[in-house]
Amino acid sequence: EVQLVQSGAEVKKPGESLKISCKGSGYSFNIYWIGWVRQMPGRGLEWMGFIYPGDSDTRYSPSFQGQVTFSADKSINTAYLQWNSLKASDTAIYYCARQRRMVTTSDAFDFWGLGTMVTVSS
Amino acid sequence: DIQMTQSPSTLSASVGDRVTITCRASQTVSDWLAWYQQKPGTAPKLLIYKTSNLESGVPSRFSGSGSGTEFTLTISSLQPDDVATYYCQQYYSFSHSFGQGTKLEIK
Numbered sequence: 001e002v003q004l005v006q007s008g009a010e011v012k013k014p015g016e017s018l019k020i021s022c023k024g025s026g027y028s029f030n031i032y033w034i035g036w037v038r039q040m041p042g043r044g045l046e047w048m049g050f051i052y053p054g055d056s057d058t059r060y061s062p063s064f065q066g067q068v069t070f071s072a073d074k075s076i077n078t079a080y081l082q083w084n085s086l087k088a089s090d091t092a093i094y095y096c097a098r099q100r101r102m103v104t105t106s107d108a109f110d111f112w113g114l115g116t117m118v119t120v121s122s
Numbered sequence: 123d124i125q126m127t128q129s130p131s132t133l134s135a136s137v138g139d140r141v142t143i144t145c146r147a148s149q150t151v152s153d154w155l156a157w158y159q160q161k162p163g164t165a166p167k168l169l170i171y172k173t174s175n176l177e178s179g180v181p182s183r184f185s186g187s188g189s190g191t192e193f194t195l196t197i198s199s200l201q202p203d204d205v206a207t208y209y210c211q212q213y214y215s216f217s218h219s220f221g222q223g224t225k226l227e228i229k
Contacts, residue, residue: 035218037166045158045166045209045220061217062123095165106213108156110177112165 002026004034004096004113011119012086019082020116022096029077030054033099035109036070036081040092048094050105051079059105086120093117124148124212128221136229141197143224145210150190154214157186157195160223161206169208170195202228 007021022034036048049060051070058070069082081094094116097109125148135141145155153173158166168177170186173193183198197204205228210221 037220044207044223045160045211047211047218047220059216063217097166100168100171105218106154108168108171108211108213109158109166110168110171112167114165 002098002111004098004111006094006096006113006116009117009119011121013122014088014120015085016120017082017084018086018118019080020094020118022079022081022113024053024077024079024098027098028102030074031102033103033105034072034079035097035099036068037095037097037109038064038092039095039115045095048081050099053077053079086118088120088122090118091120123217124151124215124219126210126212126219126221128208128210128224130224131222132225132227134227134229135200137200137202139200141200141204141226143195143208143210143226145188145193145195145221147191147193147212151212151214153189154212155186155188155193156211156213157184158209158211159204159206160209166209200226200228 003025005023033050035050038046048064051058053072053074072079097112100107100110127146155173157170160166174186207223207225
């Protein structure tokens, strides 16, 4: 069974750093792109970008380029989303999701994690 | 970036009704279009990929059609379990943008 298990909710202060995780199981983690999607409170879905765990190739939405960093550790089937300096506007649920077909980025997301709620408040 | 616009933003219909949600792209996305369902407090769920292909396990009352810049998601007979917000997503361009969502309610 394919699963993406995300790390737990976080409460941080503005300016702090944070790294959240997404661990895949039940499939060949290295050969499927993993995407990240933001959902701000009461709002819609925003595509942030992808990472290919096999070689850590990354693609960022222009809206998120320079604001976050994607990384992956293929030895433990885990992808990460990182901030160096959080802002209150980063408060949101962050989902990781798997591309439906292996290797390509040109597909929909077929499996999703449950999401990680990140709250940034002073 | 390709902008995706859904209409209506909110839709109220009765059980058994045929429901249609429209998604328009600011430029062609060919047939690289997906639909997701998100129930409150849960992660999105893939319903349809490549415009009209039903994801495994999705009830056959859901269907998708369209091409280029205009797409529709149809529920042939609305059920109480279909209360959710529905999103389209294009994956034709570099940035795989989502529509703003359509909230579906039961009358």
